[in-house]
Amino acid sequence: MKTTIIVQNLKCNGCAKTISSKLTDIANISEVIVDVEASKVSFLYEDIDDALIVKNRLKSLGYPSINDKNSVSAKAMSYMSCATGKISTL
Numbered sequence: 001m002k003t004t005i006i007v008q009n010l011k012c013n014g015c016a017k018t019i020s021s022k023l024t025d026i027a028n029i030s031e032v033i034v035d036v037e038a039s040k041v042s043f044l045y046e047d048i049d050d051a052l053i054v055k056n057r058l059k060s061l062g063y064p065s066i067n068d069k070n071s072v073s074a075k076a077m078s079y080m081s082c083a084t085g086k087i088s089t090l
Contacts, residue, residue, distance in 0.1 A: 009078035014086035
């Protein structure tokens, strides 16, 4: 099945690179597409529990869904995830 999660704190391709690499590591998750302009992360999953794992992974990276609180710590994590993504593209 395919789903899309609208996330907070998604600012650039560095963020997108980190999100893509961290989500493709999850079993049963494939075809991860990150739309920076729309702040959307789309992917294929096999079971609803897999989709919940993705949502939680996004939150732990600093990209909570629009339904979750965007805490100061989430914003800080997103900056670190963004920097990691930018460095990995060098």
